[in-house]
Amino acid sequence: MSIGAILAGNRAHLLCRSAIVLAMLGLPTAVHAQTADTRGQAEADTAETDTEIVVTGTSIRGIPPTGSGLISVSREDAKLIGAASTPELLATVPQLNSFNTAPRTSNNGLGSFAPGLRGLPAAATLPLMNGHRLISGSTQQTNPDYPFLPELAIERVEIVADGASAIYGSDAVAGVVNFITRKRVSGLEANVRYGMADDYHAFNAGGIFGQDWKSGSFVLAYQYLENSNITGADRDYRSLDFRAVGGVDTRSTVCPDANVNLFAGTIYAAPSLTPGTNTCDPRGPVDLLPENRTHSVFASARQKLSSGVTLWADILYSDRKDIVQAALPGQTFVLITAANPFFRAPPGTGSLFGYFDFRPDRLAGADHFDQTFRVRAGNATAGIDINLPRDFKATVYGTYNWSRNDTFQPGINTTALTAAAAGTTAATALDPFGTRTSPAVVAAILDNPTDFTNRQRTYIGAAKIDGTLVDLPGGAVKVALGAEYRRETYMQRGQSGGVGFPENLERDVESLYGELFVPLFGDGNASPMARSLTLSLSGRYDHYSDFGSTTNPKVGVTWEPVEGVNLRGSYGRSFRAPGLRDLGSTVGSYYAAAALVDAFGARDPSRGAAQVNTILLFGGNQSLKPETARTWSLGVDLRPRFAPNLTASATFYDIKYDDVIGTPSGLGALLFSDPTFASRVIRNPSATQLSEAIADTVPFFYTFAAIPTISNILDLRQGNFGVRKTNGIDFDVRYRQPAGFGTIFAGVAGNYILNYSNRLSPTSAESDSLEAGIPRTTLRTTLGFTAGPVTLVNFVNHRSGLTASYATPTGSSLYTTKGYTTVDLRLSARLPDLAFAQGIELGLQVNDLFDATPPFFPGTDGIGGAYNPIGRYAAMSLRSSF
Numbered sequence: 069m070s071i072g073a074i075l076a077g078n079r080a081h082l083l084c085r086s087a088i089v090l091a092m093l094g095l096p097t098a099v100h101a102q103t104a105d106t107r108g109q110a111e112a113d114t115a116e117t118d119t120e121i122v123v124t125g126t127s128i129r130g131i132p133p134t135g136s137g138l139i140s141v142s143r144e145d146a147k148l149i150g151a152a153s154t155p156e157l158l159a160t161v162p163q164l165n166s167f168n169t170a171p172r173t174s175n176n177g178l179g180s181f182a183p184g185l186r187g188l189p190a191a192a193t194l195p196l197m198n199g200h201r202l203i204s205g206s207t208q209q210t211n212p213d214y215p216f217l218p219e220l221a222i223e224r225v226e227i228v229a230d231g232a233s234a235i236y237g238s239d240a241v242a243g244v245v246n247f248i249t250r251k252r253v254s255g256l257e258a259n260v261r262y263g264m265a266d267d268y269h270a271f272n273a274g275g276i277f278g279q280d281w282k283s284g285s286f287v288l289a290y291q292y293l294e295n296s297n298i299t300g301a302d303r304d305y306r307s308l309d310f311r312a313v314g315g316v317d318t319r320s321t322v323c324p325d326a327n328v329n330l331f332a333g334t335i336y337a338a339p340s341l342t343p344g345t346n347t348c349d350p351r352g353p354v355d356l357l358p359e360n361r362t363h364s365v366f367a368s369a370r371q372k373l374s375s376g377v378t379l380w381a382d383i384l385y386s387d388r389k390d391i392v393q394a395a396l397p398g399q400t401f402v403l404i405t406a407a408n409p410f411f412r413a414p415p416g417t418g419s420l421f422g423y424f425d426f427r428p429d430r431l432a433g434a435d436h437f438d439q440t441f442r443v444r445a446g447n448a449t450a451g452i453d454i455n456l457p458r459d460f461k462a463t464v465y466g467t468y469n470w471s472r473n474d475t476f477q478p479g480i481n482t483t484a485l486t487a488a489a490a491g492t493t494a495a496t497a498l499d500p501f502g503t504r505t506s507p508a509v510v511a512a513i514l515d516n517p518t519d520f521t522n523r524q525r526t527y528i529g530a531a532k533i534d535g536t537l538v539d540l541p542g543g544a545v546k547v548a549l550g551a552e553y554r555r556e557t558y559m560q561r562g563q564s565g566g567v568g569f570p571e572n573l574e575r576d577v578e579s580l581y582g583e584l585f586v587p588l589f590g591d592g593n594a595s596p597m598a599r600s601l602t603l604s605l606s607g608r609y610d611h612y613s614d615f616g617s618t619t620n621p622k623v624g625v626t627w628e629p630v631e632g633v634n635l636r637g638s639y640g641r642s643f644r645a646p647g648l649r650d651l652g653s654t655v656g657s658y659y660a661a662a663a664l665v666d667a668f669g670a671r672d673p674s675r676g677a678a679q680v681n682t683i684l685l686f687g688g689n690q691s692l693k694p695e696t697a698r699t700w701s702l703g704v705d706l707r708p709r710f711a712p713n714l715t716a717s718a719t720f721y722d723i724k725y726d727d728v729i730g731t732p733s734g735l736g737a738l739l740f741s742d743p744t745f746a747s748r749v750i751r752n753p754s755a756t757q758l759s760e761a762i763a764d765t766v767p768f769f770y771t772f773a774a775i776p777t778i779s780n781i782l783d784l785r786q787g788n789f790g791v792r793k794t795n796g797i798d799f800d801v802r803y804r805q806p807a808g809f810g811t812i813f814a815g816v817a818g819n820y821i822l823n824y825s826n827r828l829s830p831t832s833a834e835s836d837s838l839e840a841g842i843p844r845t846t847l848r849t850t851l852g853f854t855a856g857p858v859t860l861v862n863f864v865n866h867r868s869g870l871t872a873s874y875a876t877p878t879g880s881s882l883y884t885t886k887g888y889t890t891v892d893l894r895l896s897a898r899l900p901d902l903a904f905a906q907g908i909e910l911g912l913q914v915n916d917l918f919d920a921t922p923p924f925f926p927g928t929d930g931i932g933g934a935y936n937p938i939g940r941y942a943a944m945s946l947r948s949s950f
Contacts, residue, residue, distance in 0.1 A: 122198050124246040125228035126604070127235055127548035127583045128534050129461065134585065134604035135624020135638035137703050137719040137798060139163065139227040139817075143250075146222055148861060148894055150913040150945060152261060152272040152293050153362070154217055154225075154247065158183060160863075162818040162846040163229055163798060165190070168865040168890060170357050170936045182214055185229055185242035186796065187824060187842045188725065192241035192644055192695075194232070197447060198249055198382055200528075201236075201554075203469035205388075205443035207522050210558055210573075210647040211239055213471075215247055215447060216386040218291035220257055220276040221366040223250045229721070229798060231699035233642035234606040234622035237552075237579055241642045241697045241725065249382065251368055252285040253278025256950040263913070263943025267302040268357075270295040270943070284371035290364070297359040298937050299393055300929065301352035305921050307930030308349060315926035316875045322398030323348035324435070326426035326500050328414060329401075336414035336422075338501055343414075348427070350395060351929060353435040356937040358392040376455035383448040393436040397480050400425045402500070407492045410499040424489075424500045428480060431510050437478040445471040449528075459544075460535030467528035474521050479565065481516035488513060520562030520569075527555040534583075542600070543587030552579040558648045567766055573648040581608035600628040614651055615693050618643050634705040642699060646692040650729055650786055655687030657765040661776075669734050670782055673741070674751075680779030683761055686733065689785040697725045716801040726830075728790030735828060739782070744789060744829035750781040757781065789829045794837075796821040810855040818847025818866075839882060841872040841933060857898035865890045867933065874927040885923035885932030890916040904950070911945035 125133025132138065139161065141149075151157035155171035158164050166183035182190040191211045195202055202212040225247055232240035258275040274291030300306055309317045321327055323346045325338040337344040364386040372378050404411050406420040413419040429435050451465025488509045491497030498513075499505045505513075534548035553576070560571040583606035589598040604624040611617045622640030629635065660668040660682045670682045703719035732745050739745050750757055761781050802815035821844050824837040838844055845868035852861030869885040892915045899908040919940040925932030 122246070122248045124196075124199070124226040124244065124248075125230070125232060125235065126585075127532065127550060127581065127606070128546045128585050131546065131585055133228055133230075133624065134602050134626050135636045136228050136230040136232075136701065137636070137705075137717060139229060139798075139800075141225040143223055146219070146225075147947075148859070148896070150261070150894060150911060150943065152219060152270065154214055154222070155183075157222075157225065158214070158245070160848060160865075161227065162848050163227065165934075167846050167848075168867060168888070168936060169934045170938050182211070185227075186721075186723075186794065186819060187821065187837065188242045188723070188792065188794070189728075191239065191647070192697075192725070194236055194239040194244045196236070196244055196246040197384065198449070199246060200382075200447070200449045200465075200467055201469070201526065202447050203445055203471045203526050204524055204647075205445045205471045205473055207473050207475055207520060207560075208649060210524060210556065210649055211644075213445065214245070215384055216362055216364045216388060216445075217247055217249065217384060218274045218276065218289040218364050218366050219272070220259060220274050220291070221249050221287070221289035223248045229719075230638055230701055231622065231640045231642035231697060231723070233620040234608050234640055235581065235583070237577075237581075237608055237610050238643060238645040238694070241644050241695065241699075242723065249366060249368060250276070250278075250287055250289075251370060252280045253287050254280045257907075257947070258950070259945060259947035261911075261943050261945040263941055265938045265941040268296055268298050268938055268941070270941075285369070287366070287368040289366045292363055294361045295357070295359065297355050297391070297393060298357040299352065300349065300354055300356055303356065303937055303939075305930070306349075306351075307924075310874070310926035310930070313926050314876055314881065316877060317347075318875075318927065319347035320350035320398065320427075321345055321347055322350070322400060322425045322427050324427050324429040326424045328422040328424055330414070330417060330419050330422055332417075336417075338426075341412060341414040350398075353393060354395050355393040358390045360391075361389045363387045378453045379450075380453070381448070381450035383446065385446045386444070388441075388443045388445075390441045392439040392441065394439045394477070396427050396429060396432055396435065396437055398425070398427050399480065399482075399485060402426070402485065402489050402498075404489045404498070404500060408489065408497045409492070409494050410497055410501065410504060412501065426500055428485075428513070430499075430503045431480075431505060431513055432478075439477045440475070442474045443471065445469075456533070456535065458535060460533060462531065462533045464531045465528075466530075467526065469524075469526040469528075471524045472521065473523075475518065475562075477518040478514065479516040479518060481513050481565075484509075484512040484515070516565055518562075518564040520560060520564070523557075523559045525555075525557045529553045537584075540587060540590075541593035542590035542602075543592065545587070546585040548581075548583045550579075550581050552581075553577070554579070556648060558652075569654045569766060571649075571652065571654060573652040575648060576613040577610055577645075579608060579610045582606065597629045598627070599631060600626075602626045610645075612645060614690070615646065618645075618694055618696075632707045632709050635703070636705070637700070637702045639700040640698075642697045644695040644697075646694065646729055646786075649688060650692055651688050651690055653688035655685055655765045655785065657762045658684040658686065660684060669736060669739075670780070671736070672749075672751075672780055673737055675779075681776050682780040682782060683758070683778050684733075684782045684784055685761060685765065686731070686784050687765070687786075689787060692729060692786060693727060693788055695725065695727050695729055695788065697723060699723050711803075713804050713806075714802070717799070719798040720795070721798065722795040723793070725790075725792040725794075727788035728792060729786050729788055730790050730828075731784050731786050732789065733784040738828065738832060742829050742832050744831045748783040748787075750783070752779055753781045791827040791830055792825070792837075794821060794824040796823075807853070810853060812853045814849075814851045816847055816849045818845065820845050839871045839873070841870050843867045843870045843933060852894075859894070859896045861894040863892040863894070865892065869923060870933045872925065872927075872932070874925065883926055883932075885925050888920065888923050888933065888935055890920045890936065891918055893917050905948045907947075907949040909947045911943075911947070913941075913943050913945070915941040 159166045159171050164183045184190040185193045195214045197215050204210050204213045227245050229243040232244050256277045260273040263270045272293035276289035278287040308319045325346045328336040334343050335345045337346045366384045368382045370380040402424045447469045449467040454462045488498035495506050530552040532550035536544040537547045538545045556575050558573040586603045589601040607621040609619045620641045624638040626636040660670050662679045665671050665679045701721040706716045732739050797820045800817040804813040825834050826837045847866050849864040866889045869887045871884045873880045874883050894913050896911040922935040923932040
């Protein structure tokens with residue numbers, strides 16, 4: 069889409085010129101505040117409308133997280149960003165892995181959206197809503213999912229990028245992301261937005277209604293959003309043949325027109341069957357961004373029963389549907405003989421057979437399968453707050469979270485296809501060249517769906533008491549104590565390939581936690597180099613019914629030696645409990661004949677050239693233990709007196725992440741040589757070992773009439789193998805300057821990774837993840853001004869070039885890409901109030917103003933790293949209140 073198509077007329081030229089000037093200045097943005105000072109400002113901004121401030125990173129009311137930095141996105145920031153959904157909003161945070169992408173559901177559309185922090189796995193970051201745990205919508209993981217809140221219901225988002233299991237328990241290894249909702253709204257607000265890009269459109273509309281009375285409040289919000297899909301073929305910057313730069317040709321030879329192999333050294337390409345090879349784009353029909361439709365509803369209510377007792381409740385329900393264009397499964401080595409009436413021998417060969425490689429477009433009637441994923445999720449929490457003597461407050465609450473994921477994935481019935489390939493009549497045979505296969509045969513071949521329904525439930529009962537323990541010269545010593553009971557369940561019903569995989573998984577978790585806040589120096593005893601000094605001690609004990617207990621402490625210190633300078637530090641231990649499916653998902657046994665072990669990654673070097681029949685086991689593992697982490701950080705927050713409009717912060721963090729859950733599959737020779745995996749390789753198994761290996765699994769894939777001699781069993785179920793170590797710096801600089809016409813503001817926020825190492829096991833060699841596709845630097849800049857009712861802002865999003873390996877004709881090599889930078893523009897204008905509407909605001913947003921081409925990489929579609937496939941996107945919005 070040209071700029072002229074987006075911004076018309078003279079006004080468009082003025083806007084573009086302004087944007088170019090702003091982009092050239094390159095001053096960074098950060099509408100995200102990353103300091104404890106911003107925490108205080110956020111509290112001040114909302115104090116009039118929200119009397120119970122949600123505090124992230126601590127269990128004690130009224131204090132910020134001691135020793136840890138805070139990244140905050142306010143409601144005004146979110147409005148300025150113009151994100152239609154919570155995933156889009158989080159894609160503007162440089163510390164999150166989804167930064168500057170078009171977020172889609174993870175696991176190839178299998179349910180959950182969960183970006184990780186600082187390059188760590190998504191499961192190591194805990195999402196919350198108003199400080200409470202959420203439900204997962206994924207078919208693969210049971211770790212909490214991010215909420216799809218209506219845009220107008222968000223008060224702010226706070227991210228504590230620091231280990232927080234001492235407060236929140238499992239999953240808070242890299243940090244927590246807390247979505248804080250609006251509690252008090254008066255009247256009706258509404259917004260609508262429509263945007264377009266090349267081969268793409270998006271629409272969203274929503275409203276929020278509220279009533280606020282002195283003793284209580286009620287809020288109801290709804291949002292609808294939809295977007296079209298983008299396929300690989302919609303983007304012309306993709307490439308597949310990298311031989312010119314020393315790589316390999318990644319075009320597929322499994323195409324709609326078959327290739328026929330007679331194993332005589334020559335390939336014959338249909339339809340003419342002359343010597344040669346058909347090639348095609350295997351990912352052209354596949355979605356880069358799926359079609360989506362989402363409804364979300366949020367309701368919140370509060371009521372004071374007396375001066376010291378308040379009832380409250382929050383509920384969020386979302387209904388998401390993704391339709392994903394997925395690749396058709398290519399069919400290879402399909403044997404067809406002259407007995408098939410549709411068989412044709414390559415000219416001049418006189419062959420009576422051929423092995424066919426083809427993509428079943430003509431059978432499916434399309435170049436892709438439409439996979440459907442519908443996720444309905446609800447998160448409901450209700451409780452009572454009771455004021456106690458001496459500033460203590462007790463909170464008792466219960467949570468019921470539920471989700472349902474309905475998954476439908478069409479598939480090819482290879483048994484029916486093989487039978488059709490051997491058919492001897494037009495009514496029973498497969499036509500590998502055209503569309504003459506009978507409808508009945510086609511129906512049988514396409515009758516192989518994966519059709520599952522997954523239900524998850526979380527039940528929580530909790531009680532907490534916090535308040536002032538004693539007053540010291542430095543301030544009030546505060547304490548919090550709490551207990552929690554949680555029950556998690558997972559149920560799966562359905563079938564894949566005609567085989568059912570029913571699962572009923574559950575666990576109970578009992579927890580105790582405490583936190584102590586001690587102001588050693590403060591207003592009452594401040595001294596030179598000690599204006600304030602605060603200490604926080606916290607700890608949590610969790611007992612799981614499946615794997616046992618874990619205890620995690622944390623200590624934090626914040627020191628203000630002189631006015632305007634805060635120094636802080638923290639040390640703690642965190643953990644991630646294995647998900648229910650990590651522990652209990654169905655174990656499947658796979659048979660790899662000796663001739664096929666290479667295809668399965670099961671080649672045993674000790675067997676030499678004579679490989680052996682092998683059984684491979686995949687699935688859950690009841691012996692898993694928690695992933696654990698040691699985290700520490702040091703930071704500084706500056707608000708200098710000589711520049712009162714300037715704030716800056718920097719945080720150095722160091723994380724050692726042990727016992728990371730993974731599978732040893734795909735490790736090749738390492739599986740057979742690394743001592744960590746010695747118990748996973750069973751050579752020459754006894755009859756008892758063989759029987760035990762397959763007794764509790766789903767049926768063999770690649771079935772056979774009688775079990776042949778099995779010489780190897782490879783236990784590739786999940787285990788606690790991985791070790792990750794990383795450290796780096798988060799930074800944030802912001803400046804806001806009043807001017808005669810209004811206000812000028814600018815900033816930069818980002819993350820710089822110093823080191824990131826990875827071990828596949830504690831005894832394996834260490835590899836550098838910065839040479840495995842993780843960018844070292846991410847940053848976002850802001851430059852803008854407000855003049856009366858008009859606001860113009862420029863954002864620049866940058867991710868440094870990444871280094872990764874790519875395939876070469878002789879092995880692999882490293883390649884370093886260029887950086888990826890996009891420029892966004894926001895213009896908003898507030899109109900005069902009308903008799904029937906107030907606060908009318910028109911908005912124009914242009915994302916990726918210069919339609920940046922993603923950096924080249926000789927692999928993976930010719931693109932280096934994550935990027936935003938939408939490209940230049942323009943949207944108009946209207947918001948108003950009534």
